[in-house]
Amino acid sequence: MGLRRSRRRMPDERPEAEGTPGLAVELCGVRRQYGRGAGAVQALAGVDLALPRGTFTAVMGPSGSGKSTFLQCAAGLDRPSAGSVRLGGTEITGLRENALTELRRARIGFVFQAFNLLPSLTVEQNVLLPLRLAGRRQDRRLAAEALARVGLDGKAKRRPGELSGGQQQRVAIARALVTEPDVIFADEPTGALDTGTAAEVLGLLRHAVSRLGATVVMVTHDPAAAAWADRVLFLQDGAFAGRVDDGTAEEIAARMAALTAGARTGPQADVAGVAGVAA
Template identity: 65%
Template sequence: MVKATTRTTDVVELAGVSRTYPGGTAVQALRDVTVSFGAGTFTAVMGPSGSGKSTLLHCAAGLDRPTTGRVRLAGNDIATVREPRLTKIRRAHVGFVFQSFNLIDSLTVWQNVMLPQRLAGRRPDRRWAREVLSRVGLVGREHHRPVQLSGGQQQRVALARALAARPDVIFGDEPTGALDLGTGREVLALLRQSVDEFGAAVVMVTHDPAAAAWADRVVFLADGRLAGELAAPDVEQVTARMTRLTATAAGVR
């Protein structure tokens, strides 16, 4: 696989971010996290269960707000911005690919792909959308509905939907978690392509060392804190690091 080696502008920046969920026993999901993600780079986020991976992704994407700290997305400070403005920023700069696909069953493939641009009040770029559908292997499926597609095809639709809006960053939350090995590799190759050819930043939460090895670097979390990172990772390195982190989280030395 070919990996990008040149880091350019930081698209997402978290500075001193903490997130505490109130309740009978408050849960501190993130603790003073400072990390950034550059355009044209692919970052995997890993850690033991409960380490704060999803919370990091949600705060970075503006889906959740930090308790303290600053988050900048495409040059916009989103930690305190009001929701209507935040929604506009997400629609202008962010694409999402989730494990559960999050497609609208009543819409066709084409309608699902075009929806974010319509919601953003922009005139859809139909030529680019057709190019994206071709890139993800969905030519001829434009008028199918999600129920008529395999899981892998549905994830391709989700990726096409993200790319069609030309986002600065694509956030993936276990995007291959519901796919078989071969289909998962195809989706990872498409995410890699979105970095290398389209210049997007990709930030992907995953538990799979093989998936993380497609990234330029892996950022590790443990107990809500940064626990190091690996550049140009391979499966063995990621597996070894995760084994140590998981053992530490379980209280084993």
């Protein structure tokens, strides 16, 4: 049984035709400001982004550049102060909170540095949790298939505490894949892993994109992790300040060093390239 399934339209979901066909993530003029007046902080300063389905994108930037805020706004975990966000063609910016929560459960996958598995549940139950929360039938065959894809055959009845860190992150990836999400957001997914285990986990994300047609957006500080992506986008002061396509870890590290040192080269041209990546 394959993982590909049709899905029902979410409450308050606008027709997919309103988004650009073939795009998994669209941000248009997204700004996020915290506070008011002289003490206001502009975490995102007008982000435009268009990412096609079936791509792997890494987002990097110096501390305080807006990476976490970008991920939270793009994934519907935080609401922008201005601009719009579309996921899988659906405008999510104006959704009511209950509809937004249901959309996240059904159409977005998450992989976090800390795994975020429930220790009292079995591996199988953790994988099926998004289906349970979305009110969908918890098909054990889907869990078995997802676990097989990440190399965890025979681990369904184990508890997370019985697994290594790398195995727990594999469970998190299986959980992220089981709902056939429009996009998987990964927040420092290898931050708690050793180099060898990190490479295995990144290989699974790469495989999900290349073989399963998944869309992955990963925030990371590690150039070696970012090198697994199709493209790396760099944030600086809440705006995109450049990109590297199919870059090596060394090329990505050099670009990051330049940003950290405050050397910005042609940000407007780079931002235009980022906004038009779907073309």
